[in-house]
Amino acid sequence: MNRLATFLLGFLLIANFAQAQEEGAAAPDNGLTEQKAADGSVKKGCDARGYCWGESVEETKSKYTFFSDNMKAKNYSQETIDAFNYLYTNTPYIHKNLYIYGLKLYKALLSAESKKKDAADKDLIVKYEDMVLKLYDERGQYFGQAEKWESTKGKYLYRYVKDRPDFDERLPEYYTFYRGIADRDGVKTDDSNMSAYVAIVAKLHISYKKAVQGFNKDPKTKAQKTVILTANSVIENKDGKYTDAQIKEYSAKKAAAEKEIENLSTAFETNDANFKKYKSYNEDWLMDEYDFVSDIAGKNIEIAEAAKKANDVKSWNRIQTMADKYIMGMLDIDCDFINNKLGAKFKADPTDIATAKKIVGYSIRKKCMDGPYFIQAAEVVFTAEPTPAYANLISGQYIKKNDTDKAIEWKEKAIELYSEDPTKQAETSIDLAKLYNKKGLKSQARSQAYKAIEFDSEISKEAYTFIGDLYMGSYKQCFESSEDNVQERGCYLAAYDMYKKAGNSSKMASAQKQFPSKSDIFTLAAKGYGEGKSIKVGCWIGGSTTLRVRP
Template structure:
């Protein structure tokens, strides 16, 4: 190789070293830090390999964070710790989730400290700390994900913090939307604290609606028209017969005019009154829907907790249901007339209206109005949308009341099928079905269903064997009344005794025993092969055999 080539190679080598040194310097300069996306898509700057993102001023932020975290570990919640947090939260709110873990601990501690001062507590400072706690739950979800989880956790504190603030009533619709959003999303998993707050807010919103409506009812023009309607009604009814046909006709026209004017006044009120415009949607229909919504979630949680034998959860959700009954249902003047007339009229206009059907069914059960004219039809609509075994049994009961045994049998059979995961309920419903078969005179089917009940759950055997014994005891007229055989005609009582013995029903055993053949009858008919202790064929629908015994 000539000298020129050697020289050029040397230059290239030196240049390579220089470039490498320059690249190394740049690597040291940015310290390997990168930008990353937060959970909400915003950019986190100055992120290292451990997952800490220090923002623009890396060294200062690191120093502040070290100071802050050390103080938090030492439970030093003084002003210098607050200042360090504020710097970090302002300049790099995405540092690490620990900023929010420590931050929540810090502000809850400060809040507790200030609240304990009672009469000397700074209310503005308390509000500031409370708002910061709520904000930190929002921000943690924003930067580190699981926003839904942290929103639900925030809900546990929100109502507690804001319920006594001066602007609470003004912001009720906002708080309602917040808690309704949680309940819609979390469903059966909604925290009981959030549902408790939700119930309270629903009740307060309806109170606001009622206050707004009072403005309309207290208006002098409204009062005048309502008074005119009442006066007209008294004339139109003409209970004492003192008004002429012309007077009745005159006041009928006055009533129609007053009712028309009342509608006009109400329309004008709705359009012009700010309070009514704000709260008009939180009326009685809305409140009924809210009651059903809360009751559904509470009911599912109670059932789940009972199945898991979690007494604490049963108690918590029973409290929620009690709140709904008291504070929501308590404001609804619902009775049988309300169900049959108002809800009934709505259902009659649209028999496919599932929402109204659910209300008629649910309220009728709670208010003991199941004899209403729309209850059965509403139950059928609800069942079609969501087939449930218990509802099938209720529908069967309605057909029993109507003495439609065939339909009752059909629905009891559906109930048994739907109770597939609950053998005890299958057994109980089978006994009900057996009784219906007996009512139709189908004793063989009745007995078979009673035996089926024992197959489902042996715990019901006493009731089932007693029922079969009753079937046998009641079969004398059907099977043996016209018999000329004084021994064989008593076979049904012997068979009944056998069933009662299996059931351990001593009183019924004694009653059956009194109907056994007499010793003299057995002796007289000995030529037929009768003898005490020998087998006796029963015959008729009962079939089989029993042991011949005599009455005591």
């Protein structure tokens, strides 16, 4: 029996081993692999189509089929939600379709709940909103293009959170989020994201002002400010009733009070949470924010206008209007502010490009370009960021000051910087030619007008008309004292030639009225004059023209 049992046991072991080998050899490879998600995490059970089913392949496939079928049928039942939750919890990396469908699902649920209005479950609405935001984050996490989906998330974030109880508390967090998008996307920032950004900037400054009110209302602060005000009246000494010793005394008191306010500010920031949290969102910060928003809005308006996209122009004009109203509206900026506060800051550091830009930008908006620091600030900006627009701007200011030499210098810089735009070079050359004429440099003015035509022939009518005007205006300079009634009319004959090239019939007629008369030509025939003959013009004009008679 023992030998028989041993034999049977050995037989069974061999049979089982053979069967296992046979089954193993017959079992096909399921072809599933592991892959890396965009964030570097591991996705399991991935097939050739890009679906990653995780470890429970069959169950996940079943859940996904049920979920996707229901979504295609727009069946947003609890069973559909449960199927999504299973997939989202166990295989968040299954496929990008999970996020496409998931966003569709939760936006539909959110819409349905919101339509209930007063009967709506606010907690449920917040839950759905947070899920939408989270899905945008995680789509980027698992499937890439995180920046794109963050920008898309921004379109919903402000709308969802602006009425929540913790919104004001979290303002710095939301500011960081939207500023990050605007810094990254730049001129491509979506207008809805920029709209949210403007609103958050404005609210942050309001929080700053509230925090500062607490500091300003502190009795110790008020006492020191009173000392400063009193000292200022003595130092100014408008009526001349204070002695030098008194002025010196109050100057010291003012300095001590300012130092004490600085100490109080430090102490207040340490002890007051709001002051500490919002202190950096002050007027200087707000001015920077206004410039930042206006720069992006302005560039988008230019792009939209060039592309003739009326809706985009309207959208970005709305953003600029918001910035003007809600940001600039909180800044009491006028010519005195620019010339005194910003001017003093710029005077202390003439290399401060940020302050220089503010002086230029605000001066233009507030029509304070005659201020004492405008040109200097504009030149500082130009040195850092040379553009033809700035060169033209500076030239224009020198024209207003009747400093033609400096105006010419800056027009020349503008022409050089317009090297990629021949049309602008031509237009600016005409401006420069006019400046040469203003200085009485008619020959240089003519040469510059010819250069304008070389840059762009489309400006030839204006250029030739300008040259004709130069000739017409040269009578007193060149021929007024001449005793030759024919020769002295040469400037008008030459002007007619220029007007003819310009196709300017009205000015041709004006020049004709100044041609020599038939009697003048007849009287001076001994000099070789004759209608239709060539005649030298002379003076700075030079060259020759055809002798014609007054009509």
